[in-house]
Amino acid sequence: MCTSVIYTVGDAYFGRNLDLEVSFGQQVVIMPRDFALHFRKLPTIAHHYAITGMALVQDNYPLYFDGANEKGLGMAGLNFDGPAHYFPEQTDKQNVTPFEFVPYVLGQCATVAEAKKLLKNVSLININFSDKLALSPLHWLIADKSGASIVVESTTAGLNVYDNPVGVLTNNPEFPQQLQNLANYQSVSPANPENTLAVNLSLPVYSRGLGSHFLPGGMDSESRFVKVAFTKENAPVGKTEDENVINYFHILHSVEQQKGLDEVAPNTFEYTIYSDGMDLTTGTFYYTTYTNNQINAVKMPKDHLDQDQLMTFDLQDKPTINYQN
Numbered sequence: 001m002c003t004s005v006i007y008t009v010g011d012a013y014f015g016r017n018l019d020l021e022v023s024f025g026q027q028v029v030i031m032p033r034d035f036a037l038h039f040r041k042l043p044t045i046a047h048h049y050a051i052t053g054m055a056l057v058q059d060n061y062p063l064y065f066d067g068a069n070e071k072g073l074g075m076a077g078l079n080f081d082g083p084a085h086y087f088p089e090q091t092d093k094q095n096v097t098p099f100e101f102v103p104y105v106l107g108q109c110a111t112v113a114e115a116k117k118l119l120k121n122v123s124l125i126n127i128n129f130s131d132k133l134a135l136s137p138l139h140w141l142i143a144d145k146s147g148a149s150i151v152v153e154s155t156t157a158g159l160n161v162y163d164n165p166v167g168v169l170t171n172n173p174e175f176p177q178q179l180q181n182l183a184n185y186q187s188v189s190p191a192n193p194e195n196t197l198a199v200n201l202s203l204p205v206y207s208r209g210l211g212s213h214f215l216p217g218g219m220d221s222e223s224r225f226v227k228v229a230f231t232k233e234n235a236p237v238g239k240t241e242d243e244n245v246i247n248y249f250h251i252l253h254s255v256e257q258q259k260g261l262d263e264v265a266p267n268t269f270e271y272t273i274y275s276d277g278m279d280l281t282t283g284t285f286y287y288t289t290y291t292n293n294q295i296n297a298v299k300m301p302k303d304h305l306d307q308d309q310l311m312t313f314d315l316q317d318k319p320t321i322n323y324q325n
């Protein structure tokens with residue numbers, strides 16, 4: 001499972017938890033403006049917006065899991081196994097394969113409004129990256145620094161683009177059902193509850209936090225959607241970048257998966273391999289990993305973006321314990 005959020009507090013922070021049982025060897029990858037973007041069925045884009053994100057580089061091609069561009073538009077791909085459907089090539093469409101989709105959008109669009117326009121004529125097609133790397137069934141959260149966000153889901157019905165009033169995405173079911181399910185939890189609150197069950201009964205408020213008693217806490221996609229929406233909507237607004245980055249990671253870590261809790265095959269457990277987020281105004285990319293809770297950061301080198309070579313940064317995965325004696 002995975003979770004992606006946009007947290008808007010002056011600057012906006014966008015990113016995700018990557019939850020899986022195996023790591024792909026991903027790195028932080030900066031794609032500068034002149035890195036030639038080749039497509040299977042579309043003309044090459046020679047000059048585009050620069051992108052920073054988490055990607056697996058294969059044959060000098062960055063397969064982005066998530067990222068954001070220099071204009072403050074972010075995009076993350078999350079598992080959508082079952083409903084996801086990709087199409088054969090269509091003559092009247094911009095045919096994009098899912099592994100090209102993140103750079104296709106982030107390379108050309110500065111805002112969610114621009115992305116919506118671009119998506120009007122896009123079809124996601126079923127062409128694998130290679131024999132070894134088949135397509136993944138994904139859906140995507142796209143968000144910009146104004147806080148606007150959309151969800152893109154390619155199903156047998158076609159390419160569905162939904163406005164996202166919550167600014168979060170997890171996995172199945174389809175996005176409209178996630179919103180419908182969220183409505184079931186509207187009485188959950190950070191405040192102590194009022195007794196509306198039976199006003200003549202004296203019910204003690206025996207614990208702090210009783211307003212969130214019915215907040216789901218499971219690893220499943222619907223539970224994480226509700227929990228992260230609650231955490232994000234009630235997150236404080238910090239006064240500094242440090243405070244907001246810390247708030248942001250607390251939101252993502254509220255739905256992180258610890259090893260041992262989500263068995264996907266006998267004795268194999270999905271866990272949160274990394275959590276990341278970009279400040280969509282400054283372009284600084286932050287991340288933590290399962291073994292290293294220290295927040296690491298890679299700045300967008302704004303004066304060195306007019307070039308054509310990828311910049312890669314290995315994940316800092318070693319535990320950092322600050323021994324005090």
Ligand SMILES: C[C@H](CCC(=O)NCCS(=O)(=O)O)[C@H]1CC[C@H]2[C@@H]3[C@H](O)C[C@@H]4C[C@H](O)CC[C@]4(C)[C@H]3C[C@H](O)[C@]12C
Binds near residue numbers: 001056099128129135
């Ligand atoms: C598995 C990842 C999504 C995490 C997630 O949602 N997990 C939940 C699993 S489940 O619902 O509980 O089954 C997705 C996100 C981005 C994906 C990667 C990116 O799309 C980039 C390439 C695309 C290639 O076609 C396949 C390898 C790949 C490198 C993908 C592997 C994998 O499918 C990734 C890493």
